[in-house]
Amino acid sequence: MQSRTPASRTGRPRSVAADTAILAATRAALVELGWSKLTLGDVATRAGVAKTTLYRRWAGKNELVVDAVAELFDELRLPDRGSLAADIEGVVLQFAAILARPEAKSGLMAVVAESTRDEALRERIRTSIVDRQKRLVLEGRSRAQARGELPPETDPAESARTVDLIFDMVAGAVVHRTLVSAEPADEDWVRSFTRVLLLGLTPSS
Amino acid sequence: MQSRTPASRTGRPRSVAADTAILAATRAALVELGWSKLTLGDVATRAGVAKTTLYRRWAGKNELVVDAVAELFDELRLPDRGSLAADIEGVVLQFAAILARPEAKSGLMAVVAESTRDEALRERIRTSIVDRQKRLVLEGRSRAQARGELPPETDPAESARTVDLIFDMVAGAVVHRTLVSAEPADEDWVRSFTRVLLLGLTPSS
């Protein structure tokens, strides 16, 4: 993920186990210490690895945490619950569940904050986390279109804008609910939210 | 804001000018350096103040930045543009404008990230920033009710839940758009967003 095939032919090959151990150690440290008290020296110690090894693979704390957190979101799945509303509720609940975990809370917002002054970091976040999950919105829409719940899109540009809007609304609301309001994004809340969102998007129904 | 009227009668009184200078210097440093490279020593120097003076008034970087950023949001006003939709658009645009400023971007997300592991800090954020702006939602609703655009609320508990939901949706979407998607929350986007939001909330119209 962080190494772009350095294409080194000779010498001792990099330990593959190390990557796994480091990312796991990073998440463990995030849980115990949070972003600001997490130190790379500590992560290296937890992973049973020298600091040098860590720096050879990641440029710094930000990059490391992005990768460590990104893995958490890969377990998101779009369940087939029979209706668009139910599908959305399902995936939003999963998203909320991940965000409730301390390693996600603590790490995600911090790297987003850092990314406001670091274009490369923002790009890495978008590539590794955000865009990767937009597939859920696309998948959900085509499934709803297949069911006849939504009309097929006509204008592709307008369509892309809508996907982005939906993504901002969903992710933003859950994040704000969880981190700022510090209230659980539980089933009741998700149902209310989904209702407003769907009504807003499909005024006809 | 940080001092709860210590009411000490004797001794040299605290300089009131220092508070102002420190908060201004904090914002300036946020603009130039961003959260992670902002140091309290530097802020003190910019403010023409000793580090000890700063520490006498704020417990640390987090608390200082919360207060510095909070002042930015106090300039939010609910404009009377004649209709609910226009009013919402107006205030969301103002909110987006503030969030577009680097001192807000850089600082706000960082303290939110820190607050996931610091209950007192979260409380401070809520008191100083979030709750203080919920007035806008309430004001907007009563104005819309006076205009007849919205029915008077009946269930006060349900009503509070709705206010919270709206706030999470508005603030969340704008924040996500601005910081994560890194796209401007311009008039077009605000119009689209407001349309979805209003339709979702008032399905009858």
Add this chain to the structure above:
Amino acid sequence: MQSRTPASRTGRPRSVAADTAILAATRAALVELGWSKLTLGDVATRAGVAKTTLYRRWAGKNELVVDAVAELFDELRLPDRGSLAADIEGVVLQFAAILARPEAKSGLMAVVAESTRDEALRERIRTSIVDRQKRLVLEGRSRAQARGELPPETDPAESARTVDLIFDMVAGAVVHRTLVSAEPADEDWVRSFTRVLLLGLTPSS
């Protein structure tokens, strides 16, 4: 001691009790904390006095400690034990007893160390402590001359040099024994030392 009659006629006069309290507090702090950990703020607190009051009377830590320690040496007396040797032993034992007290040990060497770079401080030490005790050597000599143990001096310059030499040898040996060798300057040691000194000074006997 520190005030050279400032000749202020009007206004509230300085509290005389404060001086006593401050010097006593200084010695107490020297006993408990030693020179390096003694702080003027702490002395002021112990003396029940504001820091300002203390600074109004002494220029700093060095000057304060010199005065506090000087008082200790004023209790030195030349006992009349019947012979020159016995007289010397008596006064050396007294000197050793004072130097054994922690407030003297801790403070005296420190101000001497400081005085190597501060001519005014050295002068103050000499005036307040050293020269004031040279009377003992002079007194002892005239008493021994009266007894016929020593011949009357002839060359006054030579005589002054001898007084200085004796003083350096006595004070130096006791200080070195006490502080550097960290052995007690007890009766046995004082007797050995006095014997060598007297033999060296009166070779005829």
Add this chain to the structure above:
Amino acid sequence: MQSRTPASRTGRPRSVAADTAILAATRAALVELGWSKLTLGDVATRAGVAKTTLYRRWAGKNELVVDAVAELFDELRLPDRGSLAADIEGVVLQFAAILARPEAKSGLMAVVAESTRDEALRERIRTSIVDRQKRLVLEGRSRAQARGELPPETDPAESARTVDLIFDMVAGAVVHRTLVSAEPADEDWVRSFTRVLLLGLTPSS
């Protein structure tokens, strides 16, 4: 001198050049600033070394200065001038010359003062400075015995006490002359002092 062969096999070895540079920088700072204005940060800068490196090797200002000053006394040599009196004069003059240097004056008394409250420090001073120079007294005595100027000692305990007494008298007198009386321990003074000392020790002659 400060490291007792930690015998760590792995890792980057400590820079040997750093020790030398730090001790030299310490002496330079003592000359320029004196003990009380010497700061470890400044020493580190002068030595071209980070503060952490300094703290990794010495526990604090006291320990560092003891080592820096100790090196000064290692250049003491017992010259063979043909007679006991001349030998003593020679070594006392050397001792006085070292003590006249500002880095010795300023540092030595200060650490002695500190050592009154720090047993470990006193031990370090004794090991590094005092005991190391007692060899001069022993050497001088055996040389004098070989010449027939002194009888061979009979009682070893008495002999050790005498060595200590001589050392306290020599070191004490020179220190007191130099630092307290602030007069130069020049040839005249050393001759007078040596005469008294030798007469006191060898009354027969």
Add this chain to the structure above:
DNA sequence: TCGTAACCGAGACGGTACGTCGAGTCTTACG
């Protein structure tokens, strides 16, 4: 008797140095 000038306590102020910690780099010996 009353002003006033110097005192007093308290404590905030601008500074300087402290000793520690983490970041990120470099230098060893070993695999």
Add this chain to the structure above:
DNA sequence: CGTAAGACTCGACGTACCGTCTCGGTTACGA
């Protein structure tokens, strides 16, 4: 060449005292 170990430079941390200042309030003289 990768790796573990650990020393390295650098810079910020938060604390402690320094010596100064600014308050409100308190004496004691002298007009």
